[in-house]
Amino acid sequence: MSQAFDKLLDARGLNCPMPLVNARREIARIEIGQVLKVVASDRGSVADFQGWSKVAKNVELVGQETEPAEGGNVYVHYVKRTA
Amino acid sequence: MDTGAETSFARDAERLQALEEKTRELEKRLAQVEGQAPEDRVTLVIFSGDLDRVLAAFVIATGAAAMGEQVSMFFTFWGLSVLKKGKQLSGKTLFQQMMTVMSPGSSESLPVSKMNYFGVGAKMLRSMMKQKNVSSLEEMIALARELGVRMIACEMSRDVMGIHDSELVGGLECGGVASCLADALKSRTSLFI
Numbered sequence: 001m002s003q004a005f006d007k008l009l010d011a012r013g014l015n016c017p018m019p020l021v022n023a024r025r026e027i028a029r030i031e032i033g034q035v036l037k038v039v040a041s042d043r044g045s046v047a048d049f050q051g052w053s054k055v056a057k058n059v060e061l062v063g064q065e066t067e068p069a070e071g072g073n074v075y076v077h078y079v080k081r082t083a
Numbered sequence: 084m085d086t087g088a089e090t091s092f093a094r095d096a097e098r099l100q101a102l103e104e105k106t107r108e109l110e111k112r113l114a115q116v117e118g119q120a121p122e123d124r125v126t127l128v129i130f131s132g133d134l135d136r137v138l139a140a141f142v143i144a145t146g147a148a149a150m151g152e153q154v155s156m157f158f159t160f161w162g163l164s165v166l167k168k169g170k171q172l173s174g175k176t177l178f179q180q181m182m183t184v185m186s187p188g189s190s191e192s193l194p195v196s197k198m199n200y201f202g203v204g205a206k207m208l209r210s211m212m213k214q215k216n217v218s219s220l221e222e223m224i225a226l227a228r229e230l231g232v233r234m235i236a237c238e239m240s241r242d243v244m245g246i247h248d249s250e251l252v253g254g255l256e257c258g259g260v261a262s263c264l265a266d267a268l269k270s271r272t273s274l275f276i
Contacts, residue, residue: 014216015218016142016217017142017146018218020146020150021146021226024149024150024151048146051150055123055150055151056151057151058151
């Protein structure tokens with residue numbers, strides 16, 4: 001997928017709740033309207049990022065994808081800062 | 084003079100006044116309802132001093148804080164062990180001293196709720212978590228602080244168990260049931276762990 005992004009966060013190897021916590025930290029460092037790409041190996045992060053975007057008023061999940069990688073799948077999330 | 088028009092004006096003015104009054108009343112009620120609506124807030128009561136339960140509490144706390152919730156954690160009874168930084172025996176009654184000796188002196192010596200086997204189980208769990216690259220309890224406590232999670236030590240249980248302020252880590256608030264409930268009543272989610 002060719003989803004554009006402004007910043008990349010590598011959360012591979014991290015477990016719950018760290019991908020979410022680090023993404024939250026990074027989203028505060030980008031401008032409103034910009035997109036953060038998060039790459040995680042934690043399977044639970046797929047539902048976690050959906051939940052986050054549902055609850056938080058300042059983020060929108062603009063895309064999610066699963067990519068096969070060495071030693072298991074990689075889960076990619078595109079989060080847009082909206083406020 | 085056209086009296087018909089005059090009475091019609093008077094009637095309109097009356098109607099307008101009634102409407103204005105109604106609007107004021109509705110605004111007042113709306114403000115009341117808004118005051119009672121829950122906030123983006125999560126309140127956790129940490130009663131347990133078991134490593135596994137406390138870990139769950141901190142995963143929820145840091146996760147909620149990351150999602151933009153305001154998080155308060157109330158530590159009471161065995162949960163106070165999480166906040167300890169050491170043991171001190173002086174200035175305590177015999178029972179309090181006994182309790183101090185038999186309780187963990189810090190988060191690092193918390194037992195697990197099942198299969199503890201005198202601390203071997205807790206060590207095993209910690210090493211298994213490390214293998215899976217899950218943050219340790221101590222890392223999560225530091226993270227919770229960094230994310231602005233409020234930590235409140237229950238004054239009553241601290242006093243009963245004879246835990247001195249000097250035995251607890253810094254940066255804590257102290258409070259009672261009312262401060263806990265004040266937060267819980269405004270929260271969408273409250274958990275007792």
